[in-house]
Amino acid sequence: MNIKQLLSDIVQKAMVAAGLPEGTNPAVSQSSKPQFGDYQANGVMGAAKKLKTNPRELATKVVESLTPALVSAGIAEKIELAGPGFINIHLDKAWLANQLAASAKDKQLGVTQREVPQTVVVDYSAPNLAKEMHVGHLRSTIIGDAVVRALEFRGDKVIRQNHMGDWGTQFGMLLAHLSDKLAANEVAETALADLENFYREAKVRFDDEEGFADRAREYVVKLQSGDAECDKLWQQFIDISITHSEEIYHKLNVTLKRSDIMGESAYNADLPKVIDELMAKEIAVEDQGAKVVFIDEMANKDGEPSVFIVQKSGGGYLYATTDLSACRYRSGELNADRIVIFTDARQSLHFKQVEIVARKAGFLPDNVAYDHCPFGMMMGDDGKPFKTRTGGTIKLAELLDEAVSRATELIKEKNPEIDSELLSEISRKVGIGAVKFADLSKNRTSDYIFNWQTMLSFEGATAPYLQYAFSRIQSIFRKAEVSANSISTKATITEPQEKALALKLLQLEEVLDSVISECTPNLLCNYLYELASLYMSFYEACPILKDDISDEVKTSRLALCANVANTLSQGLDILGIEVMDRM
RNA sequence: GUCUCUGUAGCUCAGCUGGAUAGAGCAUUCGCCUCCUAAGCGAAGGGUCGCAGGUUCAACUCCUGCCAGAGACGCCA
Numbered sequence: 001m002n003i004k005q006l007l008s009d010i011v012q013k014a015m016v017a018a019g020l021p022e023g024t025n026p027a028v029s030q031s032s033k034p035q036f037g038d039y040q041a042n043g044v045m046g047a048a049k050k051l052k053t054n055p056r057e058l059a060t061k062v063v064e065s066l067t068p069a070l071v072s073a074g075i076a077e078k079i080e081l082a083g084p085g086f087i088n089i090h091l092d093k094a095w096l097a098n099q100l101a102a103s104a105k106d107k108q109l110g111v112t113q114r115e116v117p118q119t120v121v122v123d124y125s126a127p128n129l130a131k132e133m134h135v136g137h138l139r140s141t142i143i144g145d146a147v148v149r150a151l152e153f154r155g156d157k158v159i160r161q162n163h164m165g166d167w168g169t170q171f172g173m174l175l176a177h178l179s180d181k182l183a184a185n186e187v188a189e190t191a192l193a194d195l196e197n198f199y200r201e202a203k204v205r206f207d208d209e210e211g212f213a214d215r216a217r218e219y220v221v222k223l224q225s226g227d228a229e230c231d232k233l234w235q236q237f238i239d240i241s242i243t244h245s246e247e248i249y250h251k252l253n254v255t256l257k258r259s260d261i262m263g264e265s266a267y268n269a270d271l272p273k274v275i276d277e278l279m280a281k282e283i284a285v286e287d288q289g290a291k292v293v294f295i296d297e298m299a300n301k302d303g304e305p306s307v308f309i310v311q312k313s314g315g316g317y318l319y320a321t322t323d324l325s326a327c328r329y330r331s332g333e334l335n336a337d338r339i340v341i342f343t344d345a346r347q348s349l350h351f352k353q354v355e356i357v358a359r360k361a362g363f364l365p366d367n368v369a370y371d372h373c374p375f376g377m378m379m380g381d382d383g384k385p386f387k388t389r390t391g392g393t394i395k396l397a398e399l400l401d402e403a404v405s406r407a408t409e410l411i412k413e414k415n416p417e418i419d420s421e422l423l424s425e426i427s428r429k430v431g432i433g434a435v436k437f438a439d440l441s442k443n444r445t446s447d448y449i450f451n452w453q454t455m456l457s458f459e460g461a462t463a464p465y466l467q468y469a470f471s472r473i474q475s476i477f478r479k480a481e482v483s484a485n486s487i488s489t490k491a492t493i494t495e496p497q498e499k500a501l502a503l504k505l506l507q508l509e510e511v512l513d514s515v516i517s518e519c520t521p522n523l524l525c526n527y528l529y530e531l532a533s534l535y536m537s538f539y540e541a542c543p544i545l546k547d548d549i550s551d552e553v554k555t556s557r558l559a560l561c562a563n564v565a566n567t568l569s570q571g572l573d574i575l576g577i578e579v580m581d582r583m
Numbered sequence: 584g585u586c587u588c589u590g591u592a593g594c595u596c597a598g599c600u601g602g603a604u605a606g607a608g609c610a611u612u613c614g615c616c617u618c619c620u621a622a623g624c625g626a627a628g629g630g631u632c633g634c635a636g637g638u639u640c641a642a643c644u645c646c647u648g649c650c651a652g653a654g655a656c657g658c659c660a
Contacts, residue, residue, distance in 0.1 A: 027600070030599085032603070042602055045640075046601090083603055084640060086602075168660070170659090288658085300585050308657090311658085312657090312658045313658060318660080319659080345589095345653090346654055346655060347660080348654085349654090349656065350660090377653085377654085430622090442597095446589045446652095447588095447652095451595085453595095454609090458622055459608085460607090461609090462622085465623090471620075472620060480619080510599095522596095526597065529608090530607090541624090582620080583620085
């Protein structure tokens with residue numbers, strides 16, 4: 001059910017009937033204020049301007065043919081013409097109730113499945129395996145995962161690609177250090193238990209220890225030339241590091257699996273071919289010893305093209321080469337209709353260049369969409385970015401543990417009697433949910449300041465608020481001694497709070513469509529918060545189990561409750577946030 | 584220097600293809616627990632939407648210029 005789409009189609013027909021050309025944008029949107037109805041159509045004004053006619057008169061004509069299509073059809077209660085040509089649509093309560101009843105029966109909550117499913121390759125998380133995951137990896141991981149779940153819910157085929165950083169010069173240093181540890185009879189698992197520390201040790205030796213840097217470079221060469229001993233060492237390192245990441249994914253309730261990993265190293269064999277093709281097609285040229293592409297499409301005012309290095313003068317490959325290879329693999333082998341990549345905003349220029357070059361080279365056909373979804377960096381309280389190499393970064397694992405322990409304290413305070421098993425389950429869901437929601441609810445591509453208070457807040461527009469709304473509903477069903485799933489009654493909508501709630505429930509599909517096309521889970525966060533908030537108002541204004549409430553009203557309201565509970569848990573599930581029956 | 588992103592309430596942020604009186608949360612102030620969970624509800628105050636022009640019936644939204652912050656820009660990713 002997509003009310004906006006439905007109304008758009010109807011209004012558009014009415015516009016054509018009023019003499020406007022086919023395809024005129026009806027500009028239907030949710031009304032900005034309650035007094036303007038539930039939806040408003042603003043398209044008449046723009047159209048009138050083009051035709052140089054009086055907008056008010058034109059709107060009158062549109063309303064004339066709109067009235068039978070909406071009011072007589074029972075969809076709208078009334079249609080009002082306002083201002084210079086606004087058409088305000090007040091939806092019919094009984095119609096809303098019917099739509100709601102229909103979506104309540106549907107396991108997809110009335111959200112229709114995509115008619116022609118797309119194959120969408122989503123590249124997200126992509127931690128650097130040389131180090132432990134830190135707060136900077138949070139955004140890509142959870143935003144990507146939410147979008148992936150939304151796509152799947154809508155019926156698209158998603159192929160997750162975890163483009164892990166498992167290659168590069170820094171591994172020479174790490175492998176040299178690991179090799180020494182193993183020679184000293186240490187076990188790899190133990191040596192690499194604290195990756196951060198291991199990296200630091202290796203770096204110190206690299207900077208200070210005589211001869212170590214040279215050995216590190218040797219290891220890079222050996223690694224790249226496929227030396228068996230070195231490869232084995234590398235494999236050990238990678239395996240253990242991946243296990244670290246998997247622990248984080250598990251804690252975060254993120255769907256990434258080992259099989260989704262397609263690290264940088266996976267493209268190694270293809271890189272020479274990429275370069276050969278670019279040279280053969282004369283897209284890349286040799287310049288100052290390196291192979292580069294001059295991109296005229298991105299020239300500056302003086303006509304100087306943008307430069308894109310695809311191979312270093314020493315013959316080494318760069319992430320540009322890898323990303324080009326990835327384009328070809330994803331469109332060619334994975335048959336992607338759309339490729340979505342979540343990385344921080346610093347890589348915006350890079351991905352713009354990749355797309356242009358990949359399209360020129362034919363690695364990326366025109367019918368494959370290529371969406372780089374950038375986001376801002378995580379900044380410290382001082383407004384300066386977290387430097388990955390200077391230490392002082394907050395490990396993701398530590399942040400998550402902190403969140404859970406803070407949640408534990410809060411719950412114990414509110415409910416001292418709680419048994420420990422339940423306590424740990426709720427703490428985990430609340431703590432992790434709070435961290436995820438704090439991040440997911442922001443869309444800004446600008447940088448944002450990392451702050452424990454914001455991240456771990458349990459009040460206001462937070463995950464616990466939504467979880468609380470859900471558990472309140474469960475509490476009602478417990479008290480009423482009926483199960484939410486057994487309610488088959490159609491809700492009757494009378495009170496304004498009930499109508500607002502019903503309308504909001506029916507807007508899930510609209511929201512999901514935006515989340516999917518724009519890659520913006522924050523819209524779903526907003527939606528769910530508004531839904532929960534409307535529910536809280538309903539809860540205060542419309543008693544359900546009180547003595548003076550008739551059975552009829554009671555079951556009607558219980559039906560609404562069931563619908564809200566399902567929508568909340570499904571919506572939160574898409575965000576990767578869990579709900580609980582009590583808290 | 585060039586390009587990109589950002590600038591909205593004291594703070595953190597929403598604001599959909601231009602629409603009607605710019606919205607939330609936190610913080611502040613005032614109400615509401617003889618119980619459908621107060622992690623809640625209701626209400627109040629709080630704004631030159633960075634600045635200045637322009638486009639038009641209408642601009643936070645589009646265009647130009649400027650100011651401020653961040654980032655990227657030939658051999659890191």
